[in-house]
Amino acid sequence: xxxxxxxxxxxxxxxxxxxxxxxxxxxxxxxxxxxxxxxxxxxxxxxxxxxxxxxxxxxxxxxxxxxxxxxxxxxxxxxxxxxxxxxxxxxxxxxxxxxxxxxxxxxxxxxxxxxxxxxxxxxxxxxxxxxxxxxxxxxxxxxxxxxxxxxxxxxxxxxxxxxxxxxxxxxxxxxxxxxxxxxxxxxxxxxxxxxxxxxxxxxxxxxxxxxxxxxxxxxxxxxxxxxxxxxxxxxxxxxxxxxxxxxxxxxxx
Amino acid sequence: xxxxxxxxxxxxxxxxxxxxxxxxxxxxxxxxxxxxxxxxxxxxxxxxxxxxxxxxxxxxxxxxxxxxxxxxxxxxxxxxxxxxxxxxxxxxxxxxxxxxxxxxxxxxxxxxxxxxxxxxxxxxxxxxxxxxxxxxxxxxxxxxxxxxxxxxxxxxxxxxxxxxxxxxxxxxxxxxxxxxxxxxxxxxx
Amino acid sequence: xxxxxxxxxxxxxxxxxxxxxxxxxxxxxxxxxxxxxxxxxxxxxxxxxxxxxxxxxxxxxxxxxxxxxxxxxxxxxxxxxxxxxxxxxxxxxxxxxxxxxxxxxxxxxxxxxxxxxxxxxxxxxxxxxxxxxxxxxxxxxxxxxxxxxxxxxxxxxxxxxxxxxxxxxxxxxxxxxxxxxxxxxxxxxxxxxxxxxxxxxxxxxxxxxxxxxxxxxxxxxxxxxxxxxxxxxxxxxxxxxxxxxxxxxxx
Numbered sequence: 001x002x003x004x005x006x007x008x009x010x011x012x013x014x015x016x017x018x019x020x021x022x023x024x025x026x027x028x029x030x031x032x033x034x035x036x037x038x039x040x041x042x043x044x045x046x047x048x049x050x051x052x053x054x055x056x057x058x059x060x061x062x063x064x065x066x067x068x069x070x071x072x073x074x075x076x077x078x079x080x081x082x083x084x085x086x087x088x089x090x091x092x093x094x095x096x097x098x099x100x101x102x103x104x105x106x107x108x109x110x111x112x113x114x115x116x117x118x119x120x121x122x123x124x125x126x127x128x129x130x131x132x133x134x135x136x137x138x139x140x141x142x143x144x145x146x147x148x149x150x151x152x153x154x155x156x157x158x159x160x161x162x163x164x165x166x167x168x169x170x171x172x173x174x175x176x177x178x179x180x181x182x183x184x185x186x187x188x189x190x191x192x193x194x195x196x197x198x199x200x201x202x203x204x205x206x207x208x209x210x211x212x213x214x215x216x217x218x219x220x221x222x223x224x225x226x227x228x229x230x231x232x233x234x235x236x237x238x239x240x241x242x243x244x245x246x247x248x249x250x251x252x253x
Numbered sequence: 254x255x256x257x258x259x260x261x262x263x264x265x266x267x268x269x270x271x272x273x274x275x276x277x278x279x280x281x282x283x284x285x286x287x288x289x290x291x292x293x294x295x296x297x298x299x300x301x302x303x304x305x306x307x308x309x310x311x312x313x314x315x316x317x318x319x320x321x322x323x324x325x326x327x328x329x330x331x332x333x334x335x336x337x338x339x340x341x342x343x344x345x346x347x348x349x350x351x352x353x354x355x356x357x358x359x360x361x362x363x364x365x366x367x368x369x370x371x372x373x374x375x376x377x378x379x380x381x382x383x384x385x386x387x388x389x390x391x392x393x394x395x396x397x398x399x400x401x402x403x404x405x406x407x408x409x410x411x412x413x414x415x416x417x418x419x420x421x422x423x424x425x426x427x428x429x430x431x432x433x434x435x436x437x438x439x440x441x442x
Numbered sequence: 443x444x445x446x447x448x449x450x451x452x453x454x455x456x457x458x459x460x461x462x463x464x465x466x467x468x469x470x471x472x473x474x475x476x477x478x479x480x481x482x483x484x485x486x487x488x489x490x491x492x493x494x495x496x497x498x499x500x501x502x503x504x505x506x507x508x509x510x511x512x513x514x515x516x517x518x519x520x521x522x523x524x525x526x527x528x529x530x531x532x533x534x535x536x537x538x539x540x541x542x543x544x545x546x547x548x549x550x551x552x553x554x555x556x557x558x559x560x561x562x563x564x565x566x567x568x569x570x571x572x573x574x575x576x577x578x579x580x581x582x583x584x585x586x587x588x589x590x591x592x593x594x595x596x597x598x599x600x601x602x603x604x605x606x607x608x609x610x611x612x613x614x615x616x617x618x619x620x621x622x623x624x625x626x627x628x629x630x631x632x633x634x635x636x637x638x639x640x641x642x643x644x645x646x647x648x649x650x651x652x653x654x655x656x657x658x659x660x661x662x663x664x665x666x667x668x669x670x671x672x673x674x675x676x677x678x679x680x681x682x683x684x685x686x687x688x689x690x691x692x693x
Contacts, residue, residue: 010575024320031336070334077338080390105391113337120334124322128575129537136320150263154313157267158274159322159537163579165268165275187283191415194281195293199419202272203426205532206265211497212533215525216546216593217517219260 009057015126016056019233020135023123026240030119033244034112038251039104042111045247049118056126063121070117074110081106129159153218157209165202172197262302266310269298273314273346274324288408292378295346296353296371296416301427304354311350315343341385345378352377364417371413445508447473447601447632448494448523453503455489455656463489464656467503471634473600476627478643478664479636481653482675487636488528490653491603494634495523508600521550524594528606530586539565539581539589540574546597557596564595568622584615591622601632608642616642621692640664640671641679645690652676 010016015023030045037045050060064071082090085102123132137152176193184190213219229237276291299307318324318335325334325343335343353374360366379402387397448471455464464486471477481487492498493505496516505512512519527533536542543564547557565571568588573581578589587607594602604623608616624646627633635643640650650667652660654674660667668688672678681688 073338077390080392084391084393109389116336117334123320129322130541132320132322133537136316151313151316154263154267154270154309155317155320155322156537156541157264157535158270158313158317158324160535160578161268161271162274162324163577164531165271166278167579169275169279187281187288187411188415188418190281190283191288191290191293191411192418194279195290195297195415196419196422198272199294199297199423200426202268203265203423206261206268208527208529208532209268209535210261210264211492212525212527213260213264213535213545214497215495215520215527216535216597217520217549218545219549 009125011057011126013056013126015052015122017232018236019229020127020131021138022229022233022237023127024135024139025237027119027123029240029244031116033247034115036248036251037112039108041247041250042108042115044250045115046111046118049115049122053118053122053125056122058125063118067117067121074114077110077113078103078106081109130156165198168201169198262306266302266306267313269294269302269310270314273298273311277325284407286404286408288411292346292375292409293412293416295350296374296413297419299350299353299370299374300357300367300416300420301423302354303358304351307350307354308347311347315347338386338389342378342382345381348381349374349377367417368413371416375409375413445473446470447508449506451504453493453500453505455493455498456501462656467658469651469658469661471632473632474630476633476646476648477635478640478647478650479634479653480640480650480671480676481638483638485653485675486656487653488605491525491605491634491636494601494603495520495525521597522599523601523603524597524599526590526594526602526604526607528609530583530590533590534578534586536578538574539570539576539578542578542589543592543596546593550597560596560598564592567595568592583611584618587611587619588622599631601634602626603634605636606638607635608637617691624692639677640668641688642691644668644679644688
């Protein structure tokens with residue numbers, strides 16, 4: 001997972017150079033479009049995204065490996081749809097009531113979910129976390145009552161501390177194994193033995209982090225200037241729009 | 254400390270959010286259904302931070318996932334996950350943090366009320382998660398319960414007791430913002 | 443040596459729970475000094491350091507920076523006194539090395555051009571410029587410490603305070619950090635380093651301040667004060683015990 005968290009691949013592809021706000025808008029457009037896509041359009045969109053990911057430095061195979069648990073979930077979606085939808089039997093086995101219609105419906109919904117997942121991955125791979133965080137801040141700005149500066153700081157800290165906590169957890173698990181936690185028959189003890197030290201550490205870290213952030217003048221109002229979108233950004237936005245439209249037309253037709 | 258009183262809460266909530274994200278990957282193999290620590294940390298956050306900051310922690314976790322940072326268990330991340338089959342549970346965490354925190358704030362640290370708060374929160378997670386799962390996967394209600402709730406209940410009961418123990422032990426570290434950030438005797442590493 | 447940059451007069455501090463942590467501290471640190479603050483764990487070193495940039499407020503007494511009280515303008519104090527904390531991991535805020543160094547300058551609302559110039563210069567100074575896009579989590583212990591130093595340097599401090607900078611570092615790491623501290627001192631910065639073991643830095647310090655039980659118990663040239671450390675819970679370097687001079691760890 002630590003590898004996934006840092007799936008941002010520094011690079012200079014056209015996608016890397018796009019404004020993050022454009023990429024977020026594109027992600028939203030793709031997510032909404034995916035709900036209406038038919039089989040052909042979906043297959044087209046999926047291949048396009050896999051190609052873009054390859055262009056950004058993630059070959060299709062490693063993409064699928066990274067998403068393996070998600071793929072497993074999608075397989076469950078397909079199976080459950082196939083098994084529960086009434087229709088023309090798929091297999092000549094009476095106790096396995098899989099229908100052809102069910103399989104189609106299942107593949108369709110799994111494909112849609114996969115499309116959105118791939119689009120999200122593409123965004124992560126081509127955008128610096130800090131840029132993403134800043135874009136979130138920008139997006140939250142017009143929403144009242146949401147302290148956008150604080151939200152952006154919190155997202156930044158979250159991203160910063162996930163790998164720290166993960167390695168603490170791994171260290172802790174080893175220490176517990178060295179002291180034969182696996183032999184313990186009391187399940188409660190196994191839960192607290194892992195949870196408690198993790199939480200204690202988190203609290204200590206919070207104390208120190210607060211002091212360190214204060215020492216570096218956190219808290220003053222921060223002004224961030226946003227450059228306006230360039231020609232390239234608008235062109236990309238238009239392109240994504242056209243693609244979505246074309247896919248929709250293809251599905252309807 | 255001369256700090257803005259909220260900074261420490263902000264830092265704590267961010268770290269709890271990170272802990273919740275990591276919790277999705279921490280599995281304790283007990284019995285037939287492995288126990289994931291994620292909702293344990295949601296409950297602990299609610300008890301320790303209260304309604305407002307605990308929901309902030311979960312909201313930040315969801316926000317990070319929504320904009321494509323891969324924080325959700327199983328990788329991927331992004332809106333697809335948030336609105337995928339397990340999305341209901343994720344939104345359930347938000348509601349649970351809020352509700353459990355709200356009741357816990359009024360519990361005055363009475364253990365039985367804190368247990369009530371956590372039970373209410375845990376049920377709320379399923380109240381959102383199971384119908385969502387049912388709708389997304391096209392299951393009937395009984396099947397959705399069998400897949401999305403019943404197997405996890407014994408683990409949840411265990412987690413509530415564990416959360417109670419953990420909160421008891423960690424609470425002394427939650428000093429008010431006026432206290433020193435480090436006791437002076439702890440100084441060298 | 444220039445004018446006094448730090449003036450501490452009659453400083454006492456008591457924690458809200460009643461523990462007395464500092465009593466009656468008077469200390470003047472001239473600009474350009476390299477002060478070694480030594481003492482056993484619990485002597486009050488960290489607490490004293492946290493008064494220099496207003497993280498803690500004196501119960502009585504006063505700390506002045508270049509003539510003005512710390513409490514008068516906390517932001518100025520924190521910009522003037524750059525503080526590197528002991529635990530490297532929990533003071534790194536950014537998701538990447540670059541972002542972390544930019545954190546302070548951005549909080550000061552400096553223009554983007556200046557932020558970028560300062561970050562680049564600070565990363566060059568500590569030799570991390572090639573790792574700007576890395577995740578801080580993937581750095582070694584010594585690199586993390588260097589990153590913490592860079593984060594402070596980018597804020598253009600006059601004084602650099604380092605609390606136990608050698609904790610948890612191996613020999614190569616200690617030499618690495620030490621050489622950076624010495625270079626910063628040579629570049630004109632005032633340096634305050636707190637340690638519980640003086641041997642690693644003694645050869646480079648211009649002054650040794652010894653603390654015990656929340657008080658300053660000795661203060662003077664390292665060669666003079668070093669003889670007293672053992673009485674206050676700090677290990678006497680073996681070289682001095684043998685009647686030799688403590689050699690630089692960089693030699």
